[in-house]
Amino acid sequence: MKAFAALYEELDTTQSTNLKVAAMARYFREAPPADAAWATYILSGRRLKRFIGPALLKRWLIGEASLPEWLIDESYSSVGDLAETIALLTAGTAQAESADDTALADWIEDRLLPLREVDEETQRRTIVGWWRELPYRQCFLLNKLLTGELRVGVSQLLVTRALADVTGIERTELAGRLMGEWQPGPVFWQALHAAESPRTDPAVPYPFFLASPLEGDPAQLGERAAWQVEWKWDGIRGQLIRRASECHLWSRGEERITERFPELVDAAASLPDGVVLDGEVVAWKDGRIQPFALLQQRIGRKKLTAAILASVPVQFLAYDLLELAGNDLRAAPLRERRAELEKLLASATPILQLSPLVTAESWEELAAARADSRQRNVEGLMLKALDSSYGTGRQRGAWWKWKIEPHSFDAVMIYAQPGQGRRSNLYTDYTFGVWRERELVPVAKAYSGLSNPEVEQLDRWIRTHTVEKFGPVRSVEQTQVFELAYEGIAASSRHKSGIALRFPRIVRWRTDKPAAEADTLASLQAILDN
Amino acid sequence: MASAPPSLVTVTENGLYCPPGDFYIDPWRPVATAVITHAHGDHLRHGSTRYLLAESGVAIASHRLGGEHRPEPLQYGERMQLGDTTISLHPAGHILGSAQLRIEHDGQVWVISGDYKRQPDPTCESFEPLGCDVFISEATFALPVYQWQPTPQVIEEIFRWWRANRERGLASVLFCYALGKAQRVLAELRAFTDETVYLHGAVGTLTDVYRRQGVEMLPTLPVTGEKKTDYRGALIIAPPSAAGTPWMRRFGDHSSGFCSGWMRVRGNRRRRGYDRGFVLSDHVDWPGLIQTCKATGAGRILLTHGYSDALARYLNELGIVAGALQTAYGDEEQ
Numbered sequence: 039m040k041a042f043a044a045l046y047e048e049l050d051t052t053q054s055t056n057l058k059v060a061a062m063a064r065y066f067r068e069a070p071p072a073d074a075a076w077a078t079y080i081l082s083g084r085r086l087k088r089f090i091g092p093a094l095l096k097r098w099l100i101g102e103a104s105l106p107e108w109l110i111d112e113s114y115s116s117v118g119d120l121a122e123t124i125a126l127l128t129a130g131t132a133q134a135e136s137a138d139d140t141a142l143a144d145w146i147e148d149r150l151l152p153l154r155e156v157d158e159e160t161q162r163r164t165i166v167g168w169w170r171e172l173p174y175r176q177c178f179l180l181n182k183l184l185t186g187e188l189r190v191g192v193s194q195l196l197v198t199r200a201l202a203d204v205t206g207i208e209r210t211e212l213a214g215r216l217m218g219e220w221q222p223g224p225v226f227w228q229a230l231h232a233a234e235s236p237r238t239d240p241a242v243p244y245p246f247f248l249a250s251p252l253e254g255d256p257a258q259l260g261e262r263a264a265w266q267v268e269w270k271w272d273g274i275r276g277q278l279i280r281r282a283s284e285c286h287l288w289s290r291g292e293e294r295i296t297e298r299f300p301e302l303v304d305a306a307a308s309l310p311d312g313v314v315l316d317g318e319v320v321a322w323k324d325g326r327i328q329p330f331a332l333l334q335q336r337i338g339r340k341k342l343t344a345a346i347l348a349s350v351p352v353q354f355l356a357y358d359l360l361e362l363a364g365n366d367l368r369a370a371p372l373r374e375r376r377a378e379l380e381k382l383l384a385s386a387t388p389i390l391q392l393s394p395l396v397t398a399e400s401w402e403e404l405a406a407a408r409a410d411s412r413q414r415n416v417e418g419l420m421l422k423a424l425d426s427s428y429g430t431g432r433q434r435g436a437w438w439k440w441k442i443e444p445h446s447f448d449a450v451m452i453y454a455q456p457g458q459g460r461r462s463n464l465y466t467d468y469t470f471g472v473w474r475e476r477e478l479v480p481v482a483k484a485y486s487g488l489s490n491p492e493v494e495q496l497d498r499w500i501r502t503h504t505v506e507k508f509g510p511v512r513s514v515e516q517t518q519v520f521e522l523a524y525e526g527i528a529a530s531s532r533h534k535s536g537i538a539l540r541f542p543r544i545v546r547w548r549t550d551k552p553a554a555e556a557d558t559l560a561s562l563q564a565i566l567d568n
Numbered sequence: 569m570a571s572a573p574p575s576l577v578t579v580t581e582n583g584l585y586c587p588p589g590d591f592y593i594d595p596w597r598p599v600a601t602a603v604i605t606h607a608h609g610d611h612l613r614h615g616s617t618r619y620l621l622a623e624s625g626v627a628i629a630s631h632r633l634g635g636e637h638r639p640e641p642l643q644y645g646e647r648m649q650l651g652d653t654t655i656s657l658h659p660a661g662h663i664l665g666s667a668q669l670r671i672e673h674d675g676q677v678w679v680i681s682g683d684y685k686r687q688p689d690p691t692c693e694s695f696e697p698l699g700c701d702v703f704i705s706e707a708t709f710a711l712p713v714y715q716w717q718p719t720p721q722v723i724e725e726i727f728r729w730w731r732a733n734r735e736r737g738l739a740s741v742l743f744c745y746a747l748g749k750a751q752r753v754l755a756e757l758r759a760f761t762d763e764t765v766y767l768h769g770a771v772g773t774l775t776d777v778y779r780r781q782g783v784e785m786l787p788t789l790p791v792t793g794e795k796k797t798d799y800r801g802a803l804i805i806a807p808p809s810a811a812g813t814p815w816m817r818r819f820g821d822h823s824s825g826f827c828s829g830w831m832r833v834r835g836n837r838r839r840r841g842y843d844r845g846f847v848l849s850d851h852v853d854w855p856g857l858i859q860t861c862k863a864t865g866a867g868r869i870l871l872t873h874g875y876s877d878a879l880a881r882y883l884n885e886l887g888i889v890a891g892a893l894q895t896a897y898g899d900e901e902q
Binding site: 051105109116191464490 | 711
């Protein structure tokens, strides 16, 4: 694990993507294949599944550090990362390198994974033993492996860049080989290098192609006629796969969501074999799309009852065809893929529909159509170049999302608590309220939207204007007003305010506004009723 | 029933005040008599009539006050009558001329630590614990995650980082607080090299003051306006306020590092966007705090700065009476 710890250190101490890619490539070349495969697995954001939970680790830490639990909590809330808190409290300050140089793969396969099979006390003794033995960096990494993602400023895109460097294989192809579920090991590592990719698992999706936000006038994109325009649906982006007489549905987060949507699986059975569709899962009722909040009720359920299936019916709105008759169509221009898609879905079931085109003929007319988005329960328009191939990840230029302006309102800050990770030593998580009579009712939590200097200024303000402390949370003087934007609003019985906002975020700090002029709960409820 | 002995230090709107001595300690507003623990901006402020200071800190304080005042020097350990109290200053190990203040009145002894650290520092006199009835301690880093590594180890990390950057043809820009930390690094680095280091103007003038007082440091040159200097491979020391300013452009490709106790936590470094964080603090760490609070034998501990509440609660649970004092002191390591 030493070499991997050194790689981590290198990645963590530079902000240059070129240096990061170079460091990973060097590691991939020098490491044994099994280590390289595990490193790829971890760096691309995957985690060891069904492992020891954070609550258990925390309990063991309390026993090991001989500190009261509240002080461990205080430390954790200041550090913002459990793995790091454990390392800081157990590994001490000595940084002597340990003599142990067990390979990364052996660490994971021979030491960590077998822990799943033993009883809790054995787990505890083993892990606490490592906390005592390992030098700081390795102890930290071990805890990171136990608790989840590494988060070292490396995206899957950067990992693929480094792998492309090492293997000489196209990035797009590599991205495909990293999709779905795979077992890290020498076999996988060899397969990654193979000139031809034997796609053995029929469930494996293609990497999603993502749109960039369009800012400013769409006329900058040139001729309207060169663009295909669709509604931007407010649902779950998904890939529907029909191969080897099986159906699979993947979300954009590369999560297999097949079981959540049995009616889509049934509908996909009517497709010919060797077809992959890109589209949107939406809640659909009375001939129109429903708000995302309704779909969310269904996603949240552990068990899909007949009642929930009936109250939240769904549709798959297909907007792209990635594979037909087993052939990868992604390199073909969109106009050809669309033509094939229309042919394919001409006789499909009602649950499997074509995402319609918006046909307005000029940018001006499109702008007018976009203005109707809210009435249609959509988020705006998608603009896709008709001659574009289906790329990988977010590559600017070919696909744009032209979203409508979000709703916004003014709210007063009522609570603050420290953030996680890089914002752990600052108060960055805020709760905002709006007026009901003379009381501020919490309506939203927001983390993002302020600039770093503003965050630091606000942090100082919070520390000097605290009214009360509840553990890490502080209530503050109710004087600071912020404009918040959000994407959607829904009734909610779980919130004191009776409403739930989707993606609330800070637009700006309204230092010009007194708290009394912030919005009221009634004004938000009025939007809900519309 | 005997009444509780009077408080020798109270918090007022002007700052910490000693009623029987009629003087303030590091006041944040102008007052008649100010006893100053050290010359950092949040402890030494303009506008008071009379300043009392440890002798080795007078030059820095005069520099900071801009010659408008001649602070009165006190030798470490020298006893002085002030109002109805006897006061003396003792080394705090924070920066050159930093002091703890000992106040004796009517058989009671209070000690105000000022900012302090327990690690050895070649640029200043070492902290010595003083027995007292009430100890007022700083608590900037009062969480158990803040434990300092031995200084030579940190300095070696800095030196290796500088060398590795040189091999890659990069300048190394090390951000340090301009008073104290910068000079400490310049003094400690002598164990590894005798090369010249470039200084930002704000660091340069204070380094000159240190040098005139006989503190031995690496030779230094100012970073000048001339564009000709090739900084590749060089070490430059600058205050954190210079980060991200146009002043940085002259260094071209460079690696940035920051020396501060806060660098112990990864999130603090990443949030600020430094390439490297070096855990080097002029404040006392968690084990040092516990050790010091016990060593004073004080029956009551009062805490200022940072994580006062956490330390107070922990000490209370150990059976030591402790509480937090609300002050307006900041933290120069931020």
